Structures are given as structure tokens and as C-alpha cells.
Amino acid sequence: MVVGRFAPSPTGPLHFGSLVAAVASYCDAKSRGGQWLLRIEDVDQTRHVASASDDIIRTLQRYGFVWDGDIVYQSQRSAHYQTALAQLQQRGLAYPCTCSRKEIADSSTLLGIEGAIYPGICLQHATKPGAAAAWRIKTDAQTIRFADQMQGQQQHQMASDIGDFVVKRADGLFSYQLAVVVDDALQGVTHVVRGADLLNSTTRQIYLQQLLGYPTPVYAHIPLVLNADGQKLSKQTLATALPEDNVVATLVAALSFLKQTLPADVQSFAVADLWQWAIAHWQLPKITRR
Numbered sequence: 663m664v665v666g667r668f669a670p671s672p673t674g675p676l677h678f679g680s681l682v683a684a685v686a687s688y689c690d691a692k693s694r695g696g697q698w699l700l701r702i703e704d705v706d707q708t709r710h711v712a713s714a715s716d717d718i719i720r721t722l723q724r725y726g727f728v729w730d731g732d733i734v735y736q737s738q739r740s741a742h743y744q745t746a747l748a749q750l751q752q753r754g755l756a757y758p759c760t761c762s763r764k765e766i767a768d769s770s771t772l773l774g775i776e777g778a779i780y781p782g783i784c785l786q787h788a789t790k791p792g793a794a795a796a797w798r799i800k801t802d803a804q805t806i807r808f809a810d811q812m813q814g815q816q817q818h819q820m821a822s823d824i825g826d827f828v829v830k831r832a833d834g835l836f837s838y839q840l841a842v843v844v845d846d847a848l849q850g851v852t853h854v855v856r857g858a859d860l861l862n863s864t865t866r867q868i869y870l871q872q873l874l875g876y877p878t879p880v881y882a883h884i885p886l887v888l889n890a891d892g893q894k895l896s897k898q899t900l901a902t903a904l905p906e907d908n909v910v911a912t913l914v915a916a917l918s919f920l921k922q923t924l925p926a927d928v929q930s931f932a933v934a935d936l937w938q939w940a941i942a943h944w945q946l947p948k949i950t951r952r
């Protein structure tokens with residue numbers, strides 16, 4: 663059974679970039695006869711915009727998406743993340759860290775794919791008594807490899823490219839990486855189709871899957887929609903919300919961005935007929951890397 667998912671963060675309304683990711687994951691799952699799940703990634707409540715979740719759900723409905731099962735909210739799933747963290751702690755795979763950002767910046771000598779590599783201070787010395795601790799995953803010299811369906815072969819050497827990464831922050835919030843891995847496993851997700859901005863997260867997620875004994879889904883990271891300045895569309899780059907009308911024209915634009923074949927009279931289609939066409943003719947390989 664194929665299970666895909668769309669997992670937006672409710673930091674603002676859906677924009678064209680998130681629609682493209684939703685369309686790609688939806689067509690990929692449905693064209694394989696699979697299920698498509700909707701998960702609201704609101705684990706980081708500090709970035710959560712009130713009412714954004716409801717707005718996203720209404721927009722997806724308006725655009726004709728039909729998800730399987732109940733909507734899952736990460737903000738309600740801390741117990742699952744804590745259980746996974748406890749497993750890692752009991753097996754000595756995670757350790758507490760009380761370092762400040764400045765201490766890490768001042769003592770790190772190695773640069774990884776996302777900046778300074780954590781130098782392992784709290785692995786070698788006692789943590790500061792009374793200070794709130796983050797939890798870090800121990801990384802080792804192994805190389806995690808995977809074949810991305812869009813981006814080809816990928817690999818990171820965990821210790822030198824990533825370093826010991828945080829799975830629970832000092833303020834108590836679970837990291838994106840841990841939450842996604844636990845949710846994908848508990849929800850039985852087999853196919854992850856998402857934006858290329860998450861390509862670099864994937865080796866950390868596979869590493870966690872292996873530590874926790876979870877299966878690894880098939881991954882496809884699709885090109886990002888960029889604005890005229892070459893930036894990813896996001897709340898930060900002031901991407902506009904999807905229009906409430908012109909649903910067919912906007913879906914056609916998303917399918918065109920994904921290089922899918924469309925009939926000449928597509929603009930006269932009803933939303934349901936457009937989806938039927940898009941799913942029947944969906945071809946992931948037509949999407950070109952940019």
C-alpha cells in the first residue's frame with residue numbers, strides 16, 4: 663500500500679510554492695492507487711500563526727484535495743516524540759547539551775552543510791547544573807546514502823557533514839527532524855514528495871529511522887518555486903496567498919510548473935475533472951531538475 667502525505671507548517675496561508683508540493687505529493691500517491699494524508703506541522707508553536715491551520719485546510723478543500731483519514735496535528739503528538747527520544751536516551755544514542763549558541767560558535771572548528779559542527783563539549787564534560795538542556799543525537803563516521811527520485815544519489819557523512827544534531831530543544835520543543843521521522847513511521851508513509859529545501863534534512867531523517875528501527879520511505883525532492891529575486895516563496899519573502907477563485911487556472915499553473923502534459927481545453931475543466939486527468943496522466947520523471 664502506497665501512502666503519501668502533505669505536511670504544511672501553519673506559519674501563514676498556503677502560497678503557490680506549497681500548492682506545487684501538495685499537487686506533486688497528491689498526484690504521486692493517487693496515481694499509485696495510494697492514500698494521501700494531511701499532517702499539520704505545528705510542533706514549533708512559537709512560529710504558529712493562529713488560524714493558519716484552518717485557513718490551509720479550507721484552501722486545500724477549495725482546491726479539490728481529498729485526504730485520507732483524520733488530519734494529524736504535531737502539536738498533539740508530543741507523547742509519541744517523547745517515547746522515541748526515551749528509546750534513544752536509554753540506548754545511549756542521545757545526550758543532554760547545555761551549550762549556548764555563542765559557546766558552540768566559539769569552540770567549533772569544523773564546518774558542516776548547515777554551519778558549525780557541534781564540537782561535542784557536553785559529551786566530554788559535565789553539563790551546566792540547573793541549566794535547561796537540549797538533547798543531541800550522537801553521530802558517527804558512517805555515510806548515509808539514498809537515491810532521490812528527482813535529485814539522484816545523495817550522501818552525507820554523519821559526523822563530518824552534519825555533526826551531533828538536536829532532537830529536543832532546551833525550551834522543550836521537539837525538533838522537526840525527530841517529529842517528522844516519528845510521524846512518517848507511525849502513519850505508515852511510504853512515499854515522501856516534498857520541496858528540494860528539505861533535501862539536506864533527509865540523511866538525518868534516515869539516520870534516525872535506522873536508530874529507531876523504522877523503514878525508510880522513497881523520497882522525491884521537487885524543484886522549488888522561486889520569486890523574481892530567486893528566493894524560495896515563503897512567508898518571509900512575502901509570497902501571496904493562493905487566490906480563492908481561479909482554482910482551475912491556479913492548479914493548471916502548478917501542473918505546468920511540474921511539466922505535466924495538459925489538454926488544450928484544460929481551462930474549461932471542472933476541478934474534479936482536472937484532478938482526474940492530472941492523476942491519470944501523472945509522470946514524476948517529467949519534472950525537471952532546476
Ligand SMILES: [Zn+2]
Nearest residue numbers: 759760761784
Ligand atoms: Zn553542549
